Amino acid sequence: MDNSNIYLPHLMEIEKITDEAPGVRTFRLKFKNEEEAEAFDFKAGQFGEYSAFGEGESTFCIASSPTRKGYIECTFRQAGRVTSGLSKLEEGATMGFRGPFGNTFPLDEWKGKSLLFVAGGIALPPMRCVIWNALDTRENFKDITIVYGAKSVNDLVYKGELEEWEKRADVNLITTVDPGGETPDWKGQVGFVPSVLEKVAPNSDNTIAIVCGPPIMIKFTFPVLEKLGFKDENVYTTLENRMKCGVGKCGRCNVGKLYVCKDGPVFTKAQLKDIPPEY
Amino acid sequence: MEKLYINKNGLDQWFKQMIKGGSHVYAPVQGRDKVDFKRVTELSEVASDFVQTTQSIKKAVFPKAESLFSYQKSGKNVEVQDFDALSVSDKVLWKIRPCDAAGFASLTGIFNWDYKDKPYNTRLEKTTLVSFSCSKSDSYCFCTSVNGGPGSTVGSDIQITMLPGEGALVEVLTSKGKALVELSADSFEQLSKEIDKELYLAKVPVHFALEQVKEKLSVAFDSPVWQQQSERCLGCGACAFVCPTCACFDIQEDAKGSAGRRIRCWDSCGFSLFTLHTSGHNPRPTQSTRWRQRILHKFSYMPERIQKMGCTGCGRCSRACPVDMNILEHLTSIAE
Numbered sequence: 001m002d003n004s005n006i007y008l009p010h011l012m013e014i015e016k017i018t019d020e021a022p023g024v025r026t027f028r029l030k031f032k033n034e035e036e037a038e039a040f041d042f043k044a045g046q047f048g049e050y051s052a053f054g055e056g057e058s059t060f061c062i063a064s065s066p067t068r069k070g071y072i073e074c075t076f077r078q079a080g081r082v083t084s085g086l087s088k089l090e091e092g093a094t095m096g097f098r099g100p101f102g103n104t105f106p107l108d109e110w111k112g113k114s115l116l117f118v119a120g121g122i123a124l125p126p127m128r129c130v131i132w133n134a135l136d137t138r139e140n141f142k143d144i145t146i147v148y149g150a151k152s153v154n155d156l157v158y159k160g161e162l163e164e165w166e167k168r169a170d171v172n173l174i175t176t177v178d179p180g181g182e183t184p185d186w187k188g189q190v191g192f193v194p195s196v197l198e199k200v201a202p203n204s205d206n207t208i209a210i211v212c213g214p215p216i217m218i219k220f221t222f223p224v225l226e227k228l229g230f231k232d233e234n235v236y237t238t239l240e241n242r243m244k245c246g247v248g249k250c251g252r253c254n255v256g257k258l259y260v261c262k263d264g265p266v267f268t269k270a271q272l273k274d275i276p277p278e279y
Numbered sequence: 280m281e282k283l284y285i286n287k288n289g290l291d292q293w294f295k296q297m298i299k300g301g302s303h304v305y306a307p308v309q310g311r312d313k314v315d316f317k318r319v320t321e322l323s324e325v326a327s328d329f330v331q332t333t334q335s336i337k338k339a340v341f342p343k344a345e346s347l348f349s350y351q352k353s354g355k356n357v358e359v360q361d362f363d364a365l366s367v368s369d370k371v372l373w374k375i376r377p378c379d380a381a382g383f384a385s386l387t388g389i390f391n392w393d394y395k396d397k398p399y400n401t402r403l404e405k406t407t408l409v410s411f412s413c414s415k416s417d418s419y420c421f422c423t424s425v426n427g428g429p430g431s432t433v434g435s436d437i438q439i440t441m442l443p444g445e446g447a448l449v450e451v452l453t454s455k456g457k458a459l460v461e462l463s464a465d466s467f468e469q470l471s472k473e474i475d476k477e478l479y480l481a482k483v484p485v486h487f488a489l490e491q492v493k494e495k496l497s498v499a500f501d502s503p504v505w506q507q508q509s510e511r512c513l514g515c516g517a518c519a520f521v522c523p524t525c526a527c528f529d530i531q532e533d534a535k536g537s538a539g540r541r542i543r544c545w546d547s548c549g550f551s552l553f554t555l556h557t558s559g560h561n562p563r564p565t566q567s568t569r570w571r572q573r574i575l576h577k578f579s580y581m582p583e584r585i586q587k588m589g590c591t592g593c594g595r596c597s598r599a600c601p602v603d604m605n606i607l608e609h610l611t612s613i614a615e
Contacts, residue, residue: 005362005397007347007530007541053350053357054539056532079557094357215560241562242554244530247394251527251548254572255562257580262393276500278554278562278572 006247009051009096010036015071017091020157021150024122025087026063026075029097041100042066044107044133045126045238045266048099049246050074055085059243061265062100063125065132072097075125075157101246102265105130105210105236107140114143116202118221120193120213121150124157126238126265127212131165138170145172145202149193152181174200194220204229211237215279222269232270239264239279255279280452282470287445289466294322296463297371302407305339306373307332316372325374330417331593335379335523336372337386340402341545347398347530349540362398370406371459378422378593380410380434382523388587389526398543407455410435416481419594421607424487427592429480440476448474486607487614495613496579500571508609509570511602512549518596518604519547524577524589527553548572574609 016028031037043066051057058080064073078087089095107130115134119127134141146165150156156175165173176189176196189196193213209230211221218237225235241253241260253260256275272279285293297304298320308317309326313333319325350359372379387403390396413420413429422428432438436456440448449467451457460467499505519525529546533539546553549569555561563569577589590606597605 003395003397005348006394007398007543008359008361011357011359051541053352054532054534056541057530083557090355093355094352096357214558240556242556244528248392249389249394249396249526249528250530250546251576252554254548254576254580257583278568 007098007245009049009057009098010040012095012097014089014091014093014095020075020159021155023078023087024075024155024157025078026073026125026158027086027089027095028064028071028073029095030071032094037070042072043100043104044130045104046100046102047126047246047261047265048072048074048097048101049243050076050082050086051096051098052082052085052089053094053096056082057096057098057244058082058086059246061126061129061238063128065129065136067133067136075122075128077122098246101261103263105266107133107137110208111140112206113141114203114205114207115141115145116207116209117144117146117148118193118197118209118211118213118225119146119148120217121155122157123212123214123217124148127210128158128161130210135168135171142206143172143203144170145174145200147174147176147193147197147200147202149176149178149189149191149196150181151178153177153183153186155181192220193217194224197221198224198227201228204231204234207234209235211235225269232273233268235269236266237269237272238266241279280450281457282474283449283451283460283467284470284474285439285447285449285467289463289468290447291322293460293463293466294373296466297459300369300462302369302371304371304373305336319373330413330415330420331376331595331598333595333599334521335382335593335595336375337382337523337526339370339372339406340383340399341386341390341526341528342402344542344544345398346533346540347543350538352537352539362401364397364401367401367405370402371409372406373409374411374439375408375435376413376593377410377429377431377433377435377438378420378427378591379523380408380438381422381427381431381591382434382593383408384434385524385581385587385589385591386526388581388585389524392585407436407459408434409437409439409456409459412438412440412476412479413481413483414441414479416483417594419597419605419607420481420483420592421486421594421610422592423483423485424607424610425489425588425590425592429483430476440474440479442474442479448476450476487611492578492610492614493582496575499613500575504613505571505574506567508604508612509567512566512570512604513602514549514551514566514569515601516547516549517599517601518573518606519549520545521595521599523591523593523595548576574606574613578610 012029244250248262390399581589
C-alpha cells in the first residue's frame with residue numbers, strides 16, 4: 001500500500017507575483033524539492049490545494065499550461081481567510097501545494113477540431129491553462145476563438161496575455177465588459193458574455209466549446225450555445241464545488257454519486273444533465 | 280474462522296493479558312445517565328446491561344480532531360513534520376456492537392476507495408475489534424433491515440456471544456483476532472459441542488426491504504418528502520457525530536505564532552456552511568436539501584459508488600436527535 005500522506009503538501013517557493021486585477025494575483029510556484037519537481041506532472045484542467053501555513057488550504061485550478069515546464073501558476077482573488085493569508089506572502093516565501101487532482105480536458109480527443117472558449121471574470125484562469133496548451137500545440141487545432149468578459153476593464157485578468165492573443169493572427173479574441181464597466185479608451189465590446197457570444201455567433205461545426213464563469217453566466221450561455229447548434233457532448237465546463245480534501249473523502253463536493261474532485265472538475269453539458277443540480 | 284469457548288475466569292485472565300500487553304482498551308462504561316466508550320483497565324469497569332452507547336467508537340480510527348502534519352515557519356522557509364505514525368497506540372475496542380463493527384467496514388470504504396488515507400489506515404491497523412453479539416435491542420434498532428444483524432460478524436476481528444451461565448462463545452474471525460486470543464491461549468477451551476449462536480440473539484424485526492428503499496430513492500430527488508421530513512430539523516449535526524459511518528470532515532489550521540498543525544475534524548453535510556462558497560453561493564441552500572443529501576449519500580450514492588452502505592441500523596441518530604427525527608420511520612415511509 002502506498003504509505004505516503006495525501007494531506008502533506010509539497011513545499012513551493014513563490015518565484016514571481018503578478019497583480020492581475022483588484023484583489024487578483026498570480027503566483028508562479030517552484031518546487032523546493034528537486035525530486036518532487038522531477039516526479040510532478042499534470043494535465044490541463046487539474047487542480048490543487050494551495051496552502052498558506054498558518055491560515056489553511058484553498059482550492060484553485062492550475063492556471064499554467066502543462067507545456068510550460070518547471071513551474072506551476074495559480075491565480076486567485078483575495079476573498080476569505082486563506083486567500084488573504086496568501087496575499088500577504090512575498091516573492092521567495094514558502095507555501096504549500098497538494099495535487100494535481102481531478103480529471104482533465106481531453107485535448108487529445110479534440111485534435112483536428114476548432115475550439116471556442118467562453119469565460120467570465122475570475123474564471124479565465126482554468127481556461128488559460130487549456131488556451132496555452134492549445135496554442136503551444138497549435139497545429140493540432142483549427143480555429144481558436146476566445147470570448148472573455150468581466151465586470152469592468154479593470155477586472156479583466158491576464159491583461160498582458162490578452163494583448164498577446166489579440167495580436168496573434170491564429171487567435172480570434174473578443175473581449176467585453178458589462179455595461180458601465182467600460183473606460184473612454186475601451187476598444188472591446190460592451191455587454192454581457194452570453195449576448196456578446198450570440199452576436200459573434202461562432203460556427204458550431206466540428207467545434208468544441210469550453211465555458212467557465214460564474215453560475216449565472218453559465219446559465220445564460222448554455223442556451224446560446226444550443227441555439228448556435230452546439231451538441232451537449234461538445235460543450236465542456238468545470239464545476240467549482242467547495243472542497244477540502246481534494247481526494248474524494250471529505251464529502252463536500254459530492255453531487256449525486258459523483259465527487260467533483262475525483263470525477264471532475266471537468267464535465268460536459270451532457271454529463272451535467274445526469275446529475276442533481278447541486279453545483 | 281475458529282470457534283472457542285471461554286469461561287468467566289478465562290475472560291478475566293485474557294482481559295488482564297490485553298492490558299499487560301500494553302494495548303489501550305476502550306469499552307462501554309456506565310456514566311450517570313448514559314453509556315459511552317472510555318479507556319478501561321479492569322473488566323469490572325465495563326457496562327454489562329445496555330443496548331447501545333450514545334456515541335459510536337469511530338473516533339478510535341477517525342478522531343474528532345487529529346493532526347495531519349505539523350510545521351514550523353522561520354523567515355521565508357517552512358519545515359514540515361509528517362503525521363507521526365509512531366504516536367498511535369495499539370487499541371482493543373471491547374464490547375462494541377455488531378452494528379459498530381460494520382461501521383468500520385463502511386469507514387474503510389470511504390477512506391480507501393481511491394487514494395489511501397494514511398492517518399486512518401495507521402489507526403485501523405493498530406486496532407482490534409471485539410464485538411459482542413446483542414441479546415437485547417430496542418425500538419430504534421434496525422440492523423436487520425440494512426443487511427446486518429445482532430450476530431453479524433462483518434467488520435469484527437472477534438465476536439463474543441455470552442451464553443447462559445457464565446461462559447461465552449468466541450468466534451475468531453481474522454488474524455488480528457487470532458493474535459489477541461494468543462495473548463492468553465490457556466484461557467480458552469475447544470468447544471465440546473456445536474453452539475447455535477442464534478438462540479442467544481435478540482430478535483430484531485425487519486422493518487423495510489432495503490432494495491425497495493433504494494429503488495424508491497433512485498427517483499426521489501424531487502420528492503416533497505425531504506421537505507416534509509426535515510421541517511423540524513435544527514441542523515445541529517448530532518446525528519452525524521454519533522453515527523458510526525459518517526465521515527465527512529473539515530480541514531482546518533491550528534496555528535500559534537510560527538508553529539502550527541493542519542487538523543482534520545468532524546463535519547456534517549447537515550450544516551449550512553458545509554457547501555457554502557466564498558462568493559455566497561450555496562449548492563444546498565436549505566435544510567431539506569441537506570437532509571436529502573444525508574439520506575441519499577448513505578443509501579444511494581455510497582452503495583453505488585463504493586459498494587458500502589452508509590448506515591448500519593444502530594439507531595443512534597434517532598436516539599440523539601433533539602427534535603425526535605427518526606430515521607427508521609423516515610425510511611419506512613419512503614419504502615411504502
